Amino acid sequence: MKKLLPLIFLGTALSAGAASLSAPAPAMKVHDLASGFTTVFDRNAGKSEREFVQDFKATVASRFPGFYGAERFKGQRSEAQREADLVQAFAEFPGIREAYVKKVARFTQDLPAHVASFRAAFPDYPATTDIWFLHSLGEMDGGSRTIDGKRYFIFGADSMVKYHGDGDEAAFFHHELFHDYHGMECKPRPIWASLWSEGLATYVAKQMNPSANNSELLLDFPPNLVADTRKALGRALEDLHGKLDSEDRTDYAGLFYGSGGDKTGLPARRGYYLGYLVAEEIGKTMSMQQMAKLDCGAARTAVVGAVKKLRTAHAASGQ
Numbered sequence: 001m002k003k004l005l006p007l008i009f010l011g012t013a014l015s016a017g018a019a020s021l022s023a024p025a026p027a028m029k030v031h032d033l034a035s036g037f038t039t040v041f042d043r044n045a046g047k048s049e050r051e052f053v054q055d056f057k058a059t060v061a062s063r064f065p066g067f068y069g070a071e072r073f074k075g076q077r078s079e080a081q082r083e084a085d086l087v088q089a090f091a092e093f094p095g096i097r098e099a100y101v102k103k104v105a106r107f108t109q110d111l112p113a114h115v116a117s118f119r120a121a122f123p124d125y126p127a128t129t130d131i132w133f134l135h136s137l138g139e140m141d142g143g144s145r146t147i148d149g150k151r152y153f154i155f156g157a158d159s160m161v162k163y164h165g166d167g168d169e170a171a172f173f174h175h176e177l178f179h180d181y182h183g184m185e186c187k188p189r190p191i192w193a194s195l196w197s198e199g200l201a202t203y204v205a206k207q208m209n210p211s212a213n214n215s216e217l218l219l220d221f222p223p224n225l226v227a228d229t230r231k232a233l234g235r236a237l238e239d240l241h242g243k244l245d246s247e248d249r250t251d252y253a254g255l256f257y258g259s260g261g262d263k264t265g266l267p268a269r270r271g272y273y274l275g276y277l278v279a280e281e282i283g284k285t286m287s288m289q290q291m292a293k294l295d296c297g298a299a300r301t302a303v304v305g306a307v308k309k310l311r312t313a314h315a316a317s318g319q
Contacts, residue, residue, distance in 0.1 A: 029117060030131045034104045034157040037135035038059040039094050050089045064132060065147060066147035067154070085137040089158065099161045100135075106169070107133060107157065114173035118181070120287065121208055125181045129153045133309065138162075144178040153180055163221060171205040171212040178204045178292075186296035191243040191251060191271075192303045193296070198256065199275020205290050206276070219273055222258060228267040234319065236266050237311045240274055244304060281306040 007171040035182050041059055044052040051307035081315050093100070111131075115125040119125050131317045136156025146151050155176070164172060178201045205217055229236055243251045252263025255271030282291060294302060 008237075012101065023304050028111075028127050028131055030108065030111070030133055031064070032104075032108070033060055033063055033132065033134040034100075034107070036063075037089075037157075038097070038101060038104070041090065041097070044090075049071045049090055052090045053083055053086045062135065067134070067145065067152070068131070068137075072145070072147050082137075088136035089135060089137050096158065096161050100157055102166070103157050104133075107155065110169060112175065114170055115177065117170075117208065118174055118177045121204075122178075122181055122292070123271055125177070129180050131155060132156065142172065144179065163218070163246075164216075167216055168209075168212070169216075172218060174208045175201045175205040175218065178293040182292055184296065184299070186299075188247055190245045190247050191240075191255065192300055194252065194256060195240070195244070195271055195275040195278060196299050196303050197275075198272050199277070199279040200288075200291055202276040203283060204274060204292075208286055209234060209282075217276075219276070222268055225267055225269060226273050229270045232266055234311075234314050235264075236274060237307065237314060238265060239264055240271075241307050241311060244307065277310060278303055280308040281309055 002197050037056070038062060040052065040056045042224055044168075057068070066072060068082065070077050070082045115127050119127055130153065132152055132154045134154065134156060135158045136154070138158060140154065140156045141159035142155045145154055153176075160169070181198070182197065182200065184193070184197060202217055202219065206212060209216070219226050240255070243255070246252075250262055253259075253269065254264060254266070256269060256275070258269050279291065282305075286302075291302075
């Protein structure tokens with residue numbers, strides 16, 4: 001088996017202008033398990049699903065058992081179901097192999113520049129978080145997971161192929177790097193906090209990439225998310241206003257999950273676009289750097305005030 005490259009040091013590629021000359025260059029360590037999926041798939045071409053699963057579990061999943069195992073799902077998925085996820089990934093891989101290999105190569109090539117440009121905008125971002133780059137078995141394109149009490153920063157090459165295609169990834173990386181930088185944890189975590197976190201990350205991505213389209217900003221999943229939400233914007237804002245302090249998982253699902261989950265009839269995942277509009281409104285009087293520094297109390301006040309302004313403006317427009 002070709003030896004995986006667990007650590008790729010990005011710090012030396014960062015521009016000098018992105019950090020203090022007196023400070024040591026930051027080093028984000030990339031644990032590359034994504035290329036390992038390709039290696040194991042190729043090695044098991046023509047073999048049974050069982051042989052692939054056993055090989056992958058022994059040589060790749062064993063490097064990150066907390067992610068590939070079932071324990072973190074707290075009974076919602078069994079080990080047998082996780083193996084079924086692997087079988088499905090094995091079956092689907094021929095259809096994405098070329099794009100997947102290209103995505104893996106571009107990740108290691110492009111990430112240093114994205115980190116450098118992000119640090120130019122947010123110089124106090126330490127850029128020292130380990131990154132796990134892997135085949136996510138369809139779970140995620142990017143984000144964090146808390147496993148055994150530890151937070152992991154993860155990118156899924158398979159979902160990046162599925163949801164991003166071959167487009168410009170800069171806005172996506174800036175969105176996820178902002179989450180790593182922002183890290184605001186409000187306990188408990190009501191709707192307004194998720195709205196603020198996702199909306200601000202989307203806003204920052206747009207500010208840093210003014211030409212980014214809705215797809216590149218991840219605002220086109222489901223398709224026509226922005227257009228459909230705008231058609232029902234008044235009702236969507238009213239619904240949001242009534243749920244800002246809700247901690248109900250059904251309310252959360254309707255706003256932030258691709259499959260919806262509520263009974264409003266409003267577009268699924270609309271919270272990302274509504275959050276962007278909220279951040280855009282707040283951004284009229286604050287820089288994105290100032291917005292990133294708001295504590296939970298100040299952020300809630302800003303979000304509530306922005307939703308009120310958006311509702312009033314929409315009502316006045318007569319749309």
